[in-house]
Amino acid sequence: MSLSTTFAEEQGGEVLRVSLVGSLDGTTAPQLDTDLTARIRSGIRLLVLDMKRLDYISSAGLRVVFKAAKALRAAGGSVALANRQPHIVKVFEIVKALPDLQFFTNDQEMDE
Amino acid sequence: MFGHDRLAETLAAHVANDVRAYGESVLDAVKSFAAGASQSDDITIVLLKWDGAPSMLAETQPSSTSARRFPARVGELNSLFQWIEQWLREHTIASPELVSDLRLVAEEVFLNIVSYSGLSEQDCVQVVLGRDASRVVLEFVDRGRPWNPLEQAPEVTLGQSTDDATIGGLGVFLVHYLTDDRLYRRDDGANRFCVLKNLPT
Numbered sequence: 001m002s003l004s005t006t007f008a009e010e011q012g013g014e015v016l017r018v019s020l021v022g023s024l025d026g027t028t029a030p031q032l033d034t035d036l037t038a039r040i041r042s043g044i045r046l047l048v049l050d051m052k053r054l055d056y057i058s059s060a061g062l063r064v065v066f067k068a069a070k071a072l073r074a075a076g077g078s079v080a081l082a083n084r085q086p087h088i089v090k091v092f093e094i095v096k097a098l099p100d101l102q103f104f105t106n107d108q109e110m111d112e
Numbered sequence: 113m114f115g116h117d118r119l120a121e122t123l124a125a126h127v128a129n130d131v132r133a134y135g136e137s138v139l140d141a142v143k144s145f146a147a148g149a150s151q152s153d154d155i156t157i158v159l160l161k162w163d164g165a166p167s168m169l170a171e172t173q174p175s176s177t178s179a180r181r182f183p184a185r186v187g188e189l190n191s192l193f194q195w196i197e198q199w200l201r202e203h204t205i206a207s208p209e210l211v212s213d214l215r216l217v218a219e220e221v222f223l224n225i226v227s228y229s230g231l232s233e234q235d236c237v238q239v240v241l242g243r244d245a246s247r248v249v250l251e252f253v254d255r256g257r258p259w260n261p262l263e264q265a266p267e268v269t270l271g272q273s274t275d276d277a278t279i280g281g282l283g284v285f286l287v288h289y290l291t292d293d294r295l296y297r298r299d300d301g302a303n304r305f306c307v308l309k310n311l312p313t
Contacts, residue, residue: 001190026186026223056212058219059282087212094289095282 001056003028007039014045021053024061033064040068045077052083057091114145131161174242174249176203181236184226184254192218192239196250199241205248205311213290214250217307220283221252221261229256229303243311247292251306259303260296261287 001023008017016039024032040047047068069079084092119138126137135157142155178199182188193215200206200214218239225237231254240251261284287294293308 001193025189026219027189056215058216059286060219060223062282087208091216091286094286 001025001027003032005032005035007035013043015048016040016044016046017048017050019050019053023056024054024064025056025058026060029058029060029064032061033067036064036068037071040071040075044072044075047072047077047079048082049079050082051085051088054085054088057088059095062091062095114142118145131159135159175244177240177242177249179238179240181238182222183233184229184231184235184237184256185233186223186226189219189222192222195239196241200248203243205243207312210248210309210311214248214309217287217290217309218250220287221250221305221307224261224283225252225254225256225259225303228259229254231256245311246313247308247310249306249308251304253302253304255302258298260298261305262294262296 003020003022003024005021006019008019009015010017018036020032022028036047049065049068065079065081072079081092118141122138122141123134126134138157139155180195182192196214196218197206197211200211222237222239225231229237231237235255238253240249240253242249242251287307290309291307292310295304295306295308297304
């Protein structure tokens with residue numbers, strides 16, 4: 001089980017689209033964290049995580065997403081989660097109840 | 113005659129951890145009971161000491177179980193997933209939802225043990241899968257430091273910043289949500305954490 005990622009900048013570098021294919025778990029999350037941290041810079045207004053072909057996410061993966069959302073929010077940007085499949089939505093729904101995890105203000109931010 | 117009752121009384125009065133001392137106290141009691149009378153037959157004592165502790169699986173009474181040891185390192189996750197999925201298939205209960213839920217539960221528990229037990233990469237975590245007609249049982253046994261995931265959700269799991277600390281207990285939260293019962297026991301120098309999940313009816 002692995003994760004492959006494709007980074008694409010759109011709209012003159014204001015939007016960073018990252019396609020995630022495979023499994024975002026304890027073995028693959030650290031690399032994505034490193035890659036996102038390196039690419040989140042001033043000027044990016046929107047990070048789109050395209051989860052159309054993401055098969056699995058665990059708490060290690062959620063942490064990377066939440067960490068990126070916090071970093072972008074602090075820089076005046078935001079994160080959108082696109083094309084989440086039902087099994088990925090399920091995991092986000094479970095943790096949505098946690099008070100510390102209100103990074104996404106509404107469902108529009110969750111799916112484009 | 114010394115008799116069973118006297119033997120039982122002697123044993124109850126001399127409960128000891130040391131098996132040899134336990135045996136000697138029985139011999140002393142017999143000698144004092146005989147009060148110098150000559151011995152008419154030989155005396156044989158067999159003492160067994162059992163260091164094991166019952167698996168919690170015994171309490172949940174699954175009808176079919178399978179166990180495997182995994183080295184305590186993140187890189188073992190894929191082997192763990194594959195083993196669980198294979199087992200579920202063999203028992204014809206591998207619905208996509210159950211496979212996915214148990215995979216997530218197994219990752220969260222296993223990585224918690226790898227991160228907090230203090231085990232080295234050479235140490236192993238024993239994982240036991242079991243089932244009966246209505247549920248699946250997943251048990252993790254490790255010989256790391258005492259750690260009850262039900263009471264002690266880690267405050268920091270990624271890096272050291274306070275930002276990360278706020279979402280530290282995420283894995284434990286997921287395990288709670290995705291399982292129907294959870295048991296923890298520390299005994300015989302081991303952490304035993306057991307989760308139960310009801311099978312769809």
